[in-house]
Amino acid sequence: MTGMLEVRSLEKIYTKSRLDRTPAFRLQADFSIDAPRVVGMMGPNGSGKTTLFELITGSNAPTSGEVLVAGRNIHKIRTDQRDRLAIHYHQSYQVRHFRSFKPNMLMEPARSNYPMLHLFDEPQFNTQDGYIGFMLDFFRKLQAEGRLVFLCVHPNERFHLEIVQEVCESFIFVEKGTVTPFADYPTMLAHEPAQAYLGDLLTERAA
Amino acid sequence: MTLFKARNIQKRFGARVVLENISLSVEEGTVHGIMGPNGAGKTTCFHVLTGFYPPDDGRITFEGHDITGRKPHQIARLGISRSFQIMNLFDDTVVIENVILALPDFRALSFNVTRNVFDDITLVDRALEVLDRVGLADRAWQKAASLSYGNRRALEIAVALAADPRIVFLDEPTSGLGAEATLRLMELIRNLREAYTIVIIEHDMRFLFELADTISVIHWGQVIAEDTPAALRANKWVARSALGDVA
Numbered sequence: 001m002t003g004m005l006e007v008r009s010l011e012k013i014y015t016k017s018r019l020d021r022t023p024a025f026r027l028q029a030d031f032s033i034d035a036p037r038v039v040g041m042m043g044p045n046g047s048g049k050t051t052l053f054e055l056i057t058g059s060n061a062p063t064s065g066e067v068l069v070a071g072r073n074i075h076k077i078r079t080d081q082r083d084r085l086a087i088h089y090h091q092s093y094q095v096r097h098f099r100s101f102k103p104n105m106l107m108e109p110a111r112s113n114y115p116m117l118h119l120f121d122e123p124q125f126n127t128q129d130g131y132i133g134f135m136l137d138f139f140r141k142l143q144a145e146g147r148l149v150f151l152c153v154h155p156n157e158r159f160h161l162e163i164v165q166e167v168c169e170s171f172i173f174v175e176k177g178t179v180t181p182f183a184d185y186p187t188m189l190a191h192e193p194a195q196a197y198l199g200d201l202l203t204e205r206a207a
Numbered sequence: 208m209t210l211f212k213a214r215n216i217q218k219r220f221g222a223r224v225v226l227e228n229i230s231l232s233v234e235e236g237t238v239h240g241i242m243g244p245n246g247a248g249k250t251t252c253f254h255v256l257t258g259f260y261p262p263d264d265g266r267i268t269f270e271g272h273d274i275t276g277r278k279p280h281q282i283a284r285l286g287i288s289r290s291f292q293i294m295n296l297f298d299d300t301v302v303i304e305n306v307i308l309a310l311p312d313f314r315a316l317s318f319n320v321t322r323n324v325f326d327d328i329t330l331v332d333r334a335l336e337v338l339d340r341v342g343l344a345d346r347a348w349q350k351a352a353s354l355s356y357g358n359r360r361a362l363e364i365a366v367a368l369a370a371d372p373r374i375v376f377l378d379e380p381t382s383g384l385g386a387e388a389t390l391r392l393m394e395l396i397r398n399l400r401e402a403y404t405i406v407i408i409e410h411d412m413r414f415l416f417e418l419a420d421t422i423s424v425i426h427w428g429q430v431i432a433e434d435t436p437a438a439l440r441a442n443k444w445v446a447r448s449a450l451g452d453v454a
Contacts, residue, residue: 087227089427094224114228120427124244130412131244133444134424138431 002071004116004148005056006032007179010065012051027051029179030065031172036143040168040185041152044197047174049152053119056150057088059098070116072108081110086117091124118142119150127159136167158201173197210235210404211256211287211374216265218248218255218428225251227428229265233374238400240419240436241408248428253378253408257289258282269374288372290363290380298352302343302362305351306334309369334369340402341365341395357388361395374404381411393417412450416440 007029014025027048033039043049054060056067058074059082067074069085077085079098088096100107120139125132139149151168155161164171164185171188173180175197182188189195195202211233218226225248233239243249254260256267258279267275269285277285296305307313307324310333316322325331338344341361346354354362360380367375380396381389389411396418399405409415415422416436424432424439432439439445 083224094227094428095222096224097222126244127444127447128449129244130442130445130448130450131424131426132448133442134432134439135426136444137442138426138429141431 003032003034003068004036004070006066006068007056008032008066008068010055010067011063012048012055012060013063025177027055027177027179029055031179031181033148033170036146036148037169038139038143038149038151038167040164040171041150041174042155042164042171042188042194042197043174045154048177048179049174050121052174052179053088053121053150053152056117057086057119058082059088059096061099070112072110076108077110078104078107080104083115084110084112085115086119087115089118089120089123091122115147117148117150119152121152122154123151125160125163132163136163139167155198155201161198161201208235209233210270211406212268213256214266214268216252216255216262216267218251218260219263225428226255226262229255229425229428229430231423231430231433233404233406234421235373235404236400237420238396238405238407238418240415240422241406241425242410242412242415242422243425245410247426249408249410249425250378252425253289253376256406257287257376283370283372286371286373287376288367288370288374289376290367290378296351296359296362296366298350300351301348302351302354303331303334303338303347305362306337306365306369307331309366310334311370337365337368338362340368340399355388357384357391360384360388360392364395364399368399368403372403374406375399376406376408378408379410380407381409381414389414412445416450 010029012027013023015021016024029052041049051060055062058077061075072085074082074085079100082098083096123135139151142149153160153164170184171182173182173188173191173194175193209232214230216226216229229252241249241252255262258277261276266273269287274282304324307330310330313330335344335347338347341364343358343361343365351362380392384392396405407415419436421435422439423430
């Protein structure tokens with residue numbers, strides 16, 4: 001069976017400039033997810049979370065490696081149809097911008113109408129307006145319909161941790177370009193960099 | 208009976224996707240709410256459902272007939288009416304004139320600027336009838352500009368009702384209204400539900416929880432939840448929010 005998402009030896013290197021090719025930032029990832037679920041993603045600002053989302057949805061080209069969504073290499077799909085396989089939901093509004101040197105007619109059609117992957121990039125959660133519950137239900141509904149959901153959260157309040165514990169089954173922690181998957185929340189918390197990142201929120205929680 | 212139905216509606220503006228995939232059904236004789244946080248795509252949804260923007264994908268049906276891509280005036284003629292978030296009245300005229308100008312019988316006559324709007328007594332009577340429905344009959348001969356904000360909203364609804372629609376779409380009717388005017392508007396819409404099917408697009412959850420029979424919650428250009436107000440209120444995060452006290 002083909003996995004829902006396979007991220008194979010993926011690497012994205014940003015160099016200091018066009019002339020100075022010294023790597024300024026390197027993101028590396030290698031993991032796969034076989035079943036529909038809600039995956040929580042966390043990590044400090046600038047660790048590469050959004051870059052990873054862009055690479056998975058095909059709006060950013062990898063330096064090497066590949067991303068397979070439902071067995072299809074997303075970077076070989078026509079740019080105007082990539083969102084039929086994977087959608088990157090930005091913080092405020094949805095812009096789909098794809099660049100490719102290859103014309104669409106030379107690329108593969110998506111052959112799908114309803115995207116397999118839904119990647120939510122730091123959605124705004126506001127405890128006052130009551131929408132959180134509907135958002136979480138929506139993630140669960142997508143999962144029940146056989147979709148894979150990524151929920152990227154940058155927790156700065158304790159209820160953010162409540163949200164991810166309530167809705168996410170497994171986790172991915174991104175730090176300085178290193179992507180580490182975890183089977184569940186306690187395993188992620190045992191990871192020292194994750195502990196350091198969540199630091200204050202965890203102590204407040206214990207208090 | 209399902210009066211109005213939208214299936215898999217998508218709307219893009221260049222690279223910006225505003226409506227990803229909207230599907231909803233409105234049953235005849237009900238009040239259907241569409242709510243969502245800021246930027247969810249509510250107003251675009253309103254414009255697409257009422258024919259102001261054609262969708263890029265998807266189908267809209269009214270009484271079982273496909274009306275996708277029809278022009279706003281064609282859609283209006285079928286019995287779909289709408290009132291806007293931004294006040295859209297002729298301020299320098301009297302209240303009743305705003306309604307007469309919107310009556311189909313008046314509009315059907317060739318446009319003649321010299322014609323007196325008040326010449327035809329049946330039109331005046333018809334307009335008074337409409338004004339009575341929104342509680343403005345006794346203010347018919349006042350200048351529209353002299354109305355309070357809440358009454359202006361009521362007049363706008365009267366303008367939408369003038370065409371004798373089967374279904375009325377209201378875009379953020381509470382916008383700009385204070386607490387008391389909002390309560391009066393709630394009462395007005397409650398009275399109208401006897402005669403019309405009503406779709407209200409609104410960010411004020413409390414308002415919809417009070418009025419709607421069913422609610423579609425939209426976010427990210429999609430329907431993320433759909434249920435009765437009672438079921439939506441039961442969500443534990445709603446109970447924890449500022450709405451908890453009314454839930």
